[in-house]
Amino acid sequence: MIPVKAITLAAVLALPALALAQDAKEAVEARHGFMTMLGINMGQLAGMAKGEIAYDEAAATLAASNIVALTQYDAPALFVEGTSSKDMRDSEALPAIWENPDDFRAKFVALREAAAGSPEAVKGGQGNVGPVLQKLGGACKNCHDDYRKED
Numbered sequence: 377m378i379p380v381k382a383i384t385l386a387a388v389l390a391l392p393a394l395a396l397a398q399d400a401k402e403a404v405e406a407r408h409g410f411m412t413m414l415g416i417n418m419g420q421l422a423g424m425a426k427g428e429i430a431y432d433e434a435a436a437t438l439a440a441s442n443i444v445a446l447t448q449y450d451a452p453a454l455f456v457e458g459t460s461s462k463d464m465r466d467s468e469a470l471p472a473i474w475e476n477p478d479d480f481r482a483k484f485v486a487l488r489e490a491a492a493g494s495p496e497a498v499k500g501g502q503g504n505v506g507p508v509l510q511k512l513g514g515a516c517k518n519c520h521d522d523y524r525k526e527d
């Protein structure tokens with residue numbers, strides 16, 4: 377009887393462990409994709425601000441709207457335990473995130489707040505893109521400075 381029980385228990389315990397490892401990998405991939413999408417839309421705005429891409433009001437509004445939409449997603453939830461730069465090779469998430477979860481979340485909320493109103497603010501001409509870009513970029517940097525490992 378004892379060996380059977382032991383096997384059953386081991387099997388039950390092994391399942392969630394495997395599921396967790398898969399969850400961790402998915403969470404890291406998802407947040408990389410999330411950040412990449414932020415970067416793509418910031419790149420659009422930066423191109424227009426610098427004059428490398430012709431100013432296009434609809435395109436600028438769309439890029440800003442995409443950033444607004446992304447910041448509605450609960451991205452801090454993708455930073456699950458055991459996925460710091462110390463735990464995984466492809467993670468640049470500093471362990472400080474898990475030491476200061478409230479501050480990390482506050483810095484994400486700050487980006488959400490910086491993004492609010494930006495689809496309207498980029499309308500009206502190329503000159504309006506730069507200030508929006510600076511405001512958004514400041515919120516990215518504020519978090520990266522404390523919580524993203526430098527390459």
Ligand code: HEC
Binds near residue numbers: 407412467513519
């Ligand atoms: C609340 C904190 C926070 C905010 C705000 C934030 N980031 Fe990040 N970002 C991170 C962390 C942490 C990482 C490292 C994630 C990892 O490697 O798992 C990262 C990674 C990235 C990456 C690299 C993704 C990859 O594939 O390795 C890009 C690009 C990026 N961020 C762009 C941005 C842009 C653009 C903004 C602003 C519009 C922004 N981030 C705002 C925390 C933040």
